[in-house]
Amino acid sequence: MSAPKPVTAGIVVIGDEILSGRTRDINVQQIAEFLAPLGISLTEVRIISDHQPAIIEAVQALSARCDYVFTTGGLGPTHDDITADAIAAAFKRSIDVRDDAKAILEHWYANSDAAITPARMRMARIPEGAVLIDNPVTGAPGFQVENVFVLAGVPKIARGMLEDVADRLTRGAVTHSVSVRIDNAREGDMAAALGKLQSAHPTISIGSYPWFEDLGGGKLNRGVALVARGTDTSELAIVEMALERLGQSHRDA
Amino acid sequence: MSAPKPVTAGIVVIGDEILSGRTRDINVQQIAEFLAPLGISLTEVRIISDHQPAIIEAVQALSARCDYVFTTGGLGPTHDDITADAIAAAFKRSIDVRDDAKAILEHWYANSDAAITPARMRMARIPEGAVLIDNPVTGAPGFQVENVFVLAGVPKIARGMLEDVADRLTRGAVTHSVSVRIDNAREGDMAAALGKLQSAHPTISIGSYPWFEDLGGGKLNRGVALVARGTDTSELAIVEMALERLGQSHRDA
Numbered sequence: 205m206s207a208p209k210p211v212t213a214g215i216v217v218i219g220d221e222i223l224s225g226r227t228r229d230i231n232v233q234q235i236a237e238f239l240a241p242l243g244i245s246l247t248e249v250r251i252i253s254d255h256q257p258a259i260i261e262a263v264q265a266l267s268a269r270c271d272y273v274f275t276t277g278g279l280g281p282t283h284d285d286i287t288a289d290a291i292a293a294a295f296k297r298s299i300d301v302r303d304d305a306k307a308i309l310e311h312w313y314a315n316s317d318a319a320i321t322p323a324r325m326r327m328a329r330i331p332e333g334a335v336l337i338d339n340p341v342t343g344a345p346g347f348q349v350e351n352v353f354v355l356a357g358v359p360k361i362a363r364g365m366l367e368d369v370a371d372r373l374t375r376g377a378v379t380h381s382v383s384v385r386i387d388n389a390r391e392g393d394m395a396a397a398l399g400k401l402q403s404a405h406p407t408i409s410i411g412s413y414p415w416f417e418d419l420g421g422g423k424l425n426r427g428v429a430l431v432a433r434g435t436d437t438s439e440l441a442i443v444e445m446a447l448e449r450l451g452q453s454h455r456d457a
Numbered sequence: 458m459s460a461p462k463p464v465t466a467g468i469v470v471i472g473d474e475i476l477s478g479r480t481r482d483i484n485v486q487q488i489a490e491f492l493a494p495l496g497i498s499l500t501e502v503r504i505i506s507d508h509q510p511a512i513i514e515a516v517q518a519l520s521a522r523c524d525y526v527f528t529t530g531g532l533g534p535t536h537d538d539i540t541a542d543a544i545a546a547a548f549k550r551s552i553d554v555r556d557d558a559k560a561i562l563e564h565w566y567a568n569s570d571a572a573i574t575p576a577r578m579r580m581a582r583i584p585e586g587a588v589l590i591d592n593p594v595t596g597a598p599g600f601q602v603e604n605v606f607v608l609a610g611v612p613k614i615a616r617g618m619l620e621d622v623a624d625r626l627t628r629g630a631v632t633h634s635v636s637v638r639i640d641n642a643r644e645g646d647m648a649a650a651l652g653k654l655q656s657a658h659p660t661i662s663i664g665s666y667p668w669f670e671d672l673g674g675g676k677l678n679r680g681v682a683l684v685a686r687g688t689d690t691s692e693l694a695i696v697e698m699a700l701e702r703l704g705q706s707h708r709d710a
Binding site for chain 2: 229236245246248249252254280281283322324358392393403413415416418
């Protein structure tokens with residue numbers, strides 16, 4: 205009997221601000237960390253500009269190849285918020301202000317010091333047939349169309365929306381990871397042993413990540429992080445012991 | 458006469474470690490910030506897993522649609538470093554240990570306390586016809602094939618490699634940006650005015666980015682960052698003044 209597979213997910217970051225370098229994205233890591241314990245593995249991320257054709261292409265591509273897709277950004281009330289219309293276009297659905305979303309906004313703003321402007325009512329534009337996603341921070345909902353979850357870009361709001369959709373996600377086999385940090389080592393010295401270990405444990409994915417710390421005066425502290433990942437915890441424990449032994453023999457060698 | 462256009466670039470982050478959430482990528486922002494003053498604008502980023510078919514697909518797609526592509530990651534001596542072979546496959550070129558790369562490694566290790574192992578010699582595997590990229594940190598070179606620059610994943614090394622290739626890049630019109638921060642404001646209140654301003658200045662890209670600070674006790678400080686970007690500095694100055702006026706009228710309104 206084969207073990208259940210991890211469920212896969214993709215992320216589409218709709219983000220001129222990320223591409224310009226002005227803002228560093230933190231949603232990718234936040235979503236990856238949220239999905240991991242659910243047994244859902246991130247397999248691809250695309251960061252694209254705020255243009256409808258780019259959004260349509262990326263969402264269609266990842267929707268076809270991943271079990272789930274999460275988009276972030278472009279759900280607000282301003283002219284540059286074009287995600288809802290782009291998602292409707294990607295799935296060939298109509299889009300208009302929807303009564304359920306409008307009611308949420310009306311209720312939200314009735315309890316705030318802000319008024320519902322026509323601009324804010326844009327945030328009630330939801331593609332036909334979409335399922336709403338609760339926004340506990342600022343009211344305006346996200347939504348789900350087929351396997352695509354459309355989240356706000358503000359990390360705090362995106363996080364709240366993830367909590368709301370967790371129960372809609374089919375869970376898979378959780379990928380566990382172990383890591384061994386080796387100071388004062390070079391990965392070239394352990395590459396042969398690592399390669400053999402990987403060949404002996406094909407269901408475990410073993411990665412080697414060198415790191416460097418600038419100590420000043422042209423001096424460099426360097427080491428390696430060895431990371432093993434897999435769904436089979438007993439196999440992973442065997443690999444972890446082997447990595448520890450490798451670390452012992454190379455640490456400060 | 459039309460002004461010169463920005464040159465475009467894409468990034469392919471080859472990164473199981475980023476997708477797992479274990480590591481937060483900083484190369485995207487680093488490369489975007491390096492390219493901006495050269496008049497090269499980042500238009501798409503893909504973060505993909507360490508698998509050859511994924512690398513080939515992403516590199517081919519972005520190489521066809523961007524002026525330049527930068528890849529990060531997968532250039533080291535261990536079994537999980539598969540980028541060089543994947544790039545060769547993407548461009549249907551042969552790959553082998555190349556004398557010029559081998560000479561660089563031999564010279565580098567002759568001046569270090571490490572030996573050239575067969576694993577390290579893998580780092581001299583370079584696709585046929587590729588142009589080498591200097592690595593001032595750890596010796597092993599990156600390389601360029603057509604419009605694709607293959608960089609290491611360690612940010613410090615990637616940075617050094619960017620410096621080496623700067624002179625190979627055609628420069629475009631620099632996209633400048635201005636930003637206005639408005640405390641205690643909501644973007645819904647200024648959306649209509651912003652939309653009009655955007656319509657009046659179609660060559661300038663105006664973005665509105667809400668931000669939230671948790672003050673504790675259920676209290677939220679919120680505001681908006683208005684960002685305008687464009688290549689025409691006089692037009693941009695006009696938009697900046699308009700954004701400042703908008704800020705004045707909504708700040709602490």
